[in-house]
Amino acid sequence: LAKTTQPISMDSYEGQEVNITCSHNNIATNDYITWYQQFPSQGPRFIIQGYKTKVTNEVASLFIPADRKSSTLSLPRVSLSDTAVYYCLVGDERAAGNKLTFGGGTRVLVKP
Amino acid sequence: GAGVSQSPSNKVTEKGKDVELRCDPISGHTALYWYRQRLGQGLEFLIYFQGNSAPDKSGLPSDRFSAERTGESVSTLTIQRTQQEDSAVYLCASSLGAGGAYEQYFGPGTRLTVT
Numbered sequence: 001l002a003k004t005t006q007p008i009s010m011d012s013y014e015g016q017e018v019n020i021t022c023s024h025n026n027i028a029t030n031d032y033i034t035w036y037q038q039f040p041s042q043g044p045r046f047i048i049q050g051y052k053t054k055v056t057n058e059v060a061s062l063f064i065p066a067d068r069k070s071s072t073l074s075l076p077r078v079s080l081s082d083t084a085v086y087y088c089l090v091g092d093e094r095a096a097g098n099k100l101t102f103g104g105g106t107r108v109l110v111k112p
Numbered sequence: 113g114a115g116v117s118q119s120p121s122n123k124v125t126e127k128g129k130d131v132e133l134r135c136d137p138i139s140g141h142t143a144l145y146w147y148r149q150r151l152g153q154g155l156e157f158l159i160y161f162q163g164n165s166a167p168d169k170s171g172l173p174s175d176r177f178s179a180e181r182t183g184e185s186v187s188t189l190t191i192q193r194t195q196q197e198d199s200a201v202y203l204c205a206s207s208l209g210a211g212g213a214y215e216q217y218f219g220p221g222t223r224l225t226v227t
Contacts, residue, residue: 032213043116043203043218044155087154091212100212102147104154 009107022088030092116219137206
């Protein structure tokens, strides 16, 4: 069971890049790394998923070092609307239920 | 296309009453998850279904909580004899498969308040 550790909160300013690192020291060979975003009063939504190296989509980038013991979600040029809680999940295609836990997430506050 | 829907969106009930929360997943999604989120907290796993079966019920807080799924579609989470500590947002998610490689699609949640 891959346990994840993230910072509780981060502050940033509009236009800056925000990097959130998630530690998952006991990640298994077949585990994927997935990030979700949750706005107040809404359910979480998928942002990005990766296995190794770097993944980029229209919203974010995900950097995964060779040892895969951590991953960094990068949000370029944030705006006020990026204020949300960001969750890191680690698990393989068979990990479900309590083997795939969201944890407390990182609360990101973007200031004007 | 339609996303995951949940009903009711808000429910206020008196302590000791039973409540039923409903989740309609995305059509074709075989996996369905229930989570609880207390105010300002992270998501707490309750139970998940693969088809109509629940391989993992380990997250249910007590025997007052139960859930079922029928027709590999709609799911109902039932809380009997509600307590004030049951007050939370209950979130449902569905995915094509049960596992970390599959994206979970969340509904808007049901906000339960027990008075």
